[in-house]
Amino acid sequence: MEIQVFGSGCPTCKKLYEMTKQAVLENGLNFEVKHITDVAEIVEMGLLRSPALVIDNEIAVAGRVPSTEELKEIIARHNM
Amino acid sequence: MDIFYPINCFSAWVSFSLLGIAKNSIFGEALIFFITDSIKIAILLVAIIFFVSFLRSYLPPEKVKKVLANRFEFVGNILAAMIGIVTPFCSCSAVPLFIGFVESGVPLGVTFSYLVSAPMVNEVAAVLLLGLFGWKIALIYVVSGVVIAVVTGVIIGKFKLEGWVEDYVWKIKAGSTAVEDTKILAQRIKEARQYTFNLFKNIYPYVLLGVLLGAFIHGYAPENFLASLAGKGNIFAVPLAVLIGVPLYSNAAGTIPIVKALIEKGLPLGTALAFMMAITALSLPEMIILRKVLKPKLLSVYIAILTVGVIFTGYLFNWVM
Numbered sequence: 001m002e003i004q005v006f007g008s009g010c011p012t013c014k015k016l017y018e019m020t021k022q023a024v025l026e027n028g029l030n031f032e033v034k035h036i037t038d039v040a041e042i043v044e045m046g047l048l049r050s051p052a053l054v055i056d057n058e059i060a061v062a063g064r065v066p067s068t069e070e071l072k073e074i075i076a077r078h079n080m
Numbered sequence: 081m082d083i084f085y086p087i088n089c090f091s092a093w094v095s096f097s098l099l100g101i102a103k104n105s106i107f108g109e110a111l112i113f114f115i116t117d118s119i120k121i122a123i124l125l126v127a128i129i130f131f132v133s134f135l136r137s138y139l140p141p142e143k144v145k146k147v148l149a150n151r152f153e154f155v156g157n158i159l160a161a162m163i164g165i166v167t168p169f170c171s172c173s174a175v176p177l178f179i180g181f182v183e184s185g186v187p188l189g190v191t192f193s194y195l196v197s198a199p200m201v202n203e204v205a206a207v208l209l210l211g212l213f214g215w216k217i218a219l220i221y222v223v224s225g226v227v228i229a230v231v232t233g234v235i236i237g238k239f240k241l242e243g244w245v246e247d248y249v250w251k252i253k254a255g256s257t258a259v260e261d262t263k264i265l266a267q268r269i270k271e272a273r274q275y276t277f278n279l280f281k282n283i284y285p286y287v288l289l290g291v292l293l294g295a296f297i298h299g300y301a302p303e304n305f306l307a308s309l310a311g312k313g314n315i316f317a318v319p320l321a322v323l324i325g326v327p328l329y330s331n332a333a334g335t336i337p338i339v340k341a342l343i344e345k346g347l348p349l350g351t352a353l354a355f356m357m358a359i360t361a362l363s364l365p366e367m368i369i370l371r372k373v374l375k376p377k378l379l380s381v382y383i384a385i386l387t388v389g390v391i392f393t394g395y396l397f398n399w400v401m
Contacts, residue, residue: 008175008369039175039372043252048141048180050173063140063173064275 001079004034006042007051013037016051016065023071029079084120084211091115110299117212117291117337122284124211125204129279132203134272136166137263141177148194149185153237154230156190161229164197165222174366178373179249188245189237195370196386197229200361204283208336209356213343220397221353225361228389235385236378244378286334297341317351318394322387325358335359349401354394361386 005020007013017035024031036042042050049063053071055078066074091112095101101108144163148156174195181191201222210218263271328335339352362383371379 008173039179040248040252042176043179043183046180048145048173048177050176064271065278067274 001029001031002034002056003031003075004036004054005051006036006045006047006054008039008042009037010050012065013051016053016061019065019068019071020053020075023068023075026068027072027075027079029075084116087116087119088112091119106299110295113298113341114291114295117294117340118288120211121208121287121291121337122280124207125280125284125287126276128203128207128210130272130276132166133275134268137268137271139163139166141167141173141180144194145181145184145186148181148190151187151190153187153189154234156187157193157230157233157237158226160186160190160194160233161197161226164194164229165201165226166203167194167198174369175372178370179252182245182249183252187237188242189233189235191233192236192382193229193233196232196361197226199363199366200229200357200386201225202360204279204333205336205356205360208287208333212337212340217349217353221356224353224393225357228357228361228386228393231389232382232385236381241378241381244375244381246373246375249373283333287337290334290337294337294341297338298344301341301345317348318354318391318398321351321355321394322358322362322390325355326362327364328359348398350394350397350399353397354390357390357393361390 003020003024005013005017007016014035017033021033024033042052045052045054045059047059047062051061051065052059052063053061053074055075058078060074060078061071091114094115095108095111096103099111101111144167147163148160151159178191178195181194182188206218206222209221336356339347339356343349343352367379367383370382374382
């Protein structure tokens with residue numbers, strides 16, 4: 001499973017990145033979470049809002065930071 | 081009648097009956113000011129942020145982009161400025177948003193109208209103005225923000241400044257990955273509630289601090305002490321207020337309650353309005369981020385138009401009020 005957090009490096013984006021790493025760990029999974037800060041890549045992904053969580057090239061969350069519970073649920077759903 | 085009358089009664093009751101503070105004492109006055117404003121603002125913040133964030137779940141930037149693409153100038157500028165009112169603005173979204181917009185055919189001027197209005201007409205500032213100054217001032221703030229956004233966009237559009245945008249912007253090909261937009265109502269409400277709670281938690285401490293300082297000024301600063309210093313007679317007051325406002329970006333929530341107390345002490349309304357607009361619209365971090373997509377010339381034009389617009393609004397309201 002490919003997990004990416006897109007964000008241009010603002011505090012909110014970093015928060016989502018940290019929370020996603022935490023959620024992956026708490027789900028007992030061992031995937032690397034990538035933090036993508038390159039604007040060109042963000043736009044090429046079709047994103048207009050940051051931060052965003054992209055799992056296997058599918059935008060799961062855009063423009064907001066969900067709760068850890070919701071993050072865990074999203075990751076679990078994609079891992080099935 | 082003031083719908084917040086019960087809150088005034090409540091804070092008077094707390095101060096005089098519950099805490100036994102002497103009526104008409106300076107401390108009592110300051111305490112009433114503090115209790116009334118902190119409750120009033122809390123209620124307004126929760127109600128309006130919830131409403132705006134619920135509304136905005138129907139207007140994601142992806143949809144805005146489609147609405148604004150290939151619009152005629154002017155009508156597009158007005159539309160962009162209006163949509164900007166309800167749009168959240170995290171300065172980190174500015175660059176992807178900018179590229180995504182111009183890439184999909186939204187005219188440069190129209191993009192700028194949106195880019196000005198989104199941060200400038202800020203819902204938190206509007207709430208505070210509504211609670212502390214009444215609906216007229218809140219409306220003036222929103223309307224002048226929209227007017228400045230439209231004017232900025234029209235000017236940038238008229239002069240065809242596309243060449244002053246960094247060249248790589250035009251080379252990026254935006255993807256068209258669909259973003260979640262088939263949310264059910266319950267999901268929208270849940271997200272709006274979450275957003276409201278988070279934002280409230282982040283800004284309310286600043287509001288309390290601002291109200292506390294405001295209460296102190298209200299109670300202890302001498303009457304009209306600002307009228308002589310920064311009154312209408314002082315033509316430098318407006319530009320100075322704008323200059324002070326620029327670095328205060330993140331503290332709009334804490335600054336406005338202080339400004340209310342300063343107005344009572346003789347700060348003219350236009351000067352105060354210019355100050356508040358400078359806080360929300362002219363933010364240093366946003367300028368630095370926009371530099372990534374705008375060549376220095378265009379960034380300067382953008383900052384110059386905004387600054388002139390805000391200062392003009394300040395003078396205008398000092399003059400008419």
